[in-house]
Amino acid sequence: MIKFDNVTKTYGNVTALKDLTLEIHKGEFVSLVGQSGAGKSTLIRLIIGEERPDTGRILIDDIDVAHIRRADIPYLRRKIGVVFQDIKLLPNRTAYENVAFAMEVAEDKNPTVKREVPKILELVGLAEKADSFPNEMSGGEKQRVAIARALAHKPVLLLADEPTGNLDSINAWDIIQLLIKINKTGTTVILATHAKDLVNSIKKRVVTIEKGQIVYDQEKGKYVL
Numbered sequence: 001m002i003k004f005d006n007v008t009k010t011y012g013n014v015t016a017l018k019d020l021t022l023e024i025h026k027g028e029f030v031s032l033v034g035q036s037g038a039g040k041s042t043l044i045r046l047i048i049g050e051e052r053p054d055t056g057r058i059l060i061d062d063i064d065v066a067h068i069r070r071a072d073i074p075y076l077r078r079k080i081g082v083v084f085q086d087i088k089l090l091p092n093r094t095a096y097e098n099v100a101f102a103m104e105v106a107e108d109k110n111p112t113v114k115r116e117v118p119k120i121l122e123l124v125g126l127a128e129k130a131d132s133f134p135n136e137m138s139g140g141e142k143q144r145v146a147i148a149r150a151l152a153h154k155p156v157l158l159l160a161d162e163p164t165g166n167l168d169s170i171n172a173w174d175i176i177q178l179l180i181k182i183n184k185t186g187t188t189v190i191l192a193t194h195a196k197d198l199v200n201s202i203k204k205r206v207v208t209i210e211k212g213q214i215v216y217d218q219e220k221g222k223y224v225l
């Protein structure tokens with residue numbers, strides 16, 4: 001489903017990713033770990049077409065993201081849900097409205113929205129917070145709304161960039177459990193984080209990046225370099 005072939009990405013004279021090759025299959029749960037500046041967020045930005053590689057090829061299903069036309073990016077984004085560390089919910093909208101807003105059918109009286117939003121809030125464990133505003137929710141709850149919002153258009157791929165960064169360890173673990181649950185429904189999940197302890201307890205594939213290169217891929221069980 002995702003294929004990076006010898007991808008290099010530089011920002012000026014900084015090499016963020018160096019000749020990186022990586023394949024992720026449909027339905028996998030992959031944790032991407034590495035120190036600050038290793039290149040995790042860059043890899044995620046390349047997947048969603050927010051950045052372009054200098055060289056190499058990136059395929060998401062049949063889409064060549066390295067050469068995607070701007071006009072085709074919305075089509076790509078429809079396949080992908082993204083969650084970031086800084087949550088950015090709409091402050092004057094309830095949990096329900098934040099999720100409804102992310103559904104492309106927008107209008108919240110639409111029967112699809114009325115049927116689907118409660119299901120998604122239920123999935124993330126926030127059914128009873130549907131009418132709460134962001135300032136009435138905890139950090140963990142807000143992150144759940146952000147995940148619900150990312151799931152609103154039923155993505156086949158969920159990208160989570162440091163989603164637990166602002167949470168205490170209990171809330172962080174709850175978010176990880178939620179990502180695992182979402183993965184079990186068939187959604188491919190990529191989790192970028194420097195929380196190695198958290199990742200080790202997930203017991204799924206772990207790809208370690210250092211200075212823009214993959215130095216360890218736990219699933220293959222061997223050092224690449």
Ligand SMILES: Nc1ncnc2c1ncn2[C@@H]1O[C@H](COP(=O)(O)OP(=O)(O)OP(=O)(O)O)[C@@H](O)[C@H]1O
Pocket residue numbers: 011012014015016034035036037038039040041042043194
């Ligand atoms: N827009 C940019 N302009 C210039 N340099 C950038 C830009 N974005 C990232 N970089 C650099 O590219 C390298 C990789 O950054 P990236 O954000 O991908 O790392 P990261 O692994 O996500 O780090 P963190 O754990 O701190 O989020 C770093 O050296 C960073 O300073």
Ligand SMILES: [Mg+2]
Pocket residue numbers: 040041042161162
């Ligand atoms: Mg980052």
